[in-house]
Amino acid sequence: MKFQIQRDRLVDGVNDVIKAVSSRTAIPILSGIKITAHDEGITLTGSDSDISIESFIPKEEDGKEIVNVEKTGGIVLQAKFFESIVKKLPLDTVEIEVHSHLQTVIRSGKSEFNLNGQDVSEYPRLPEIEEDSVLKIPTNLLKTMIRQTVFAVSASETRPILTGVNWTVEDGILNCVATDSHRLAMRKAPINGGNGEPYKAVIPGKSLNELNKILDDTADETEIVMTENQVLFRAKHVLFFSRLLEGNYPDTSRLVPSESKTEMTIGGKDFLQAIDRASLLAREERNNVVKLNISDEGNVQISSNTPEIGKVVEEVHSDATTGEELTISFSAKYMMDALKVLEGAETNIQFTGAMRPFVLRPTGDDSILQLITPVRTY
Structure with a gap:
């Protein structure tokens, strides 16, 4: 040679x-x-x-x-x-x-x-993949979907299936879901190709992170071929094969509440910065917990209290609040991760009680959803 x-x-x-x-x-x-x-x-x-x-x-x-x-x-x-x-x-x-x-x-x-x-x-041969049905999606959209979900996979190997992102394709819609059982990230978007049959695959989070580093941010389409135990991504000059995780992914649709008792609409960027400030004094604590209070009058307050360090309280302006008053505590890190992938968009947050999971969505956009489980602080 x-x-x-x-x-x-x-x-x-x-x-x-x-x-x-x-x-x-x-x-x-x-x-x-x-x-x-x-x-x-x-x-x-x-x-x-x-x-x-x-x-x-x-x-x-x-x-x-x-x-x-x-x-x-x-x-x-x-x-x-x-x-x-x-x-x-x-x-x-x-x-x-x-x-x-x-x-x-x-x-x-x-x-x-x-x-x-x-x-x-x-050198071992690469997997042979039968290309019965090729799915196609713009590369920049694929990269965004990975980024908006993969951070929520579990880091623990106790339930290996949760270390992956669950991909389902049905009726021309790709739906990506990740959860570590404390939070959930979901993103869906149209996808081209396929033979009309539904697909299901749990792709390791590690694989998707590496794929995202390789793919160029371009509108050119990436081709995806799924088989029983492998997935192939084909971009311009790159083939990326990953094994799939074995087992059944839990039914996450039951986790998303269908109704809410308290609702808040708030500027995502301002809220993210306020949570970031509140977490400054909470970082030593396990879980860096921040408390959110919505009063009867609709005032919103964020606070954090670590006895040996000090406390912080901040009033936050919300565009609208409706429903019952509420005090709820949650991981500042989880909230900041969720707000970052919503990219500063005006955010609608729906609560169903102090100890029930709550949902974040960009206002008027159902294609992306973040769910966080609150933390018990007493």
Whole structure:
């Protein structure tokens, strides 16, 4: 194998695939990056069995030559050394050549590295996915949906299914739900393609976080193929495979209250800043709890009290409050996480009592919902 390549494109490709490479793997060859040179260009692959990422670098793009393949072939090189080397090479072009006994030479200008490679035939094959039905969604919308839900997955392995985001596709609508049993994030949006059949998949939160780092913020569509135990995301030059979580995701529709006793409409940005200030004195406390009080007259007050530190009280302006008076306590972190993904939009908050979960939505928008369980403070 022998080829020359633009260094910045090689660095971009390595940055993408290395996100799937784990240093703690039971299969030694998976600590490497697979490099394949073929007639169309170069393909880089990284995998840790759970996630596999393939990045394709074409021979030319927009009339400019990116790769010159002199001899096709493949090699697997240790990921951490290969990544460090290509980032620090002196010139804009790199030559990679594999000699006998898998000895690999990486040249750039007067710099030359020799790395011991591994046999490409020993590298596990990527999953074969039957493409019966391809779903399509604008990449920037997909990135937003991931960002607005993935933060609410559980960090605990006691219920592994909750470490993923539940994706369902029905009647042309993709619905993403995440919960750690203390809070819930939901976002839905139209999706194209498919064969009309409903789909269900629980995608690990870790996989979605890595996918979001790789995808460009573009209106171009990403293709999604779901099977029983794998999901494939295909963007312009990247294939991203993830295993799915096994098991049944709990029915979260029962958690969302259908009625409310107290309702408040408030500017999301101002409310977020007020919660942030109130949490300053609550951070030492377990759970950084903040208290919200809505009076009979509709006045809204946020407070936090940590006896050994001090207390804070702030009046907050709301655009409208209706219903019963209410005092409720909740995690400031959970509230701030929820408000951040609503992106400062005017927010409608519906309460059904001091110890019942409450719901946040942007005013007039049913496509996104955040639910938080209150904290008992007595």
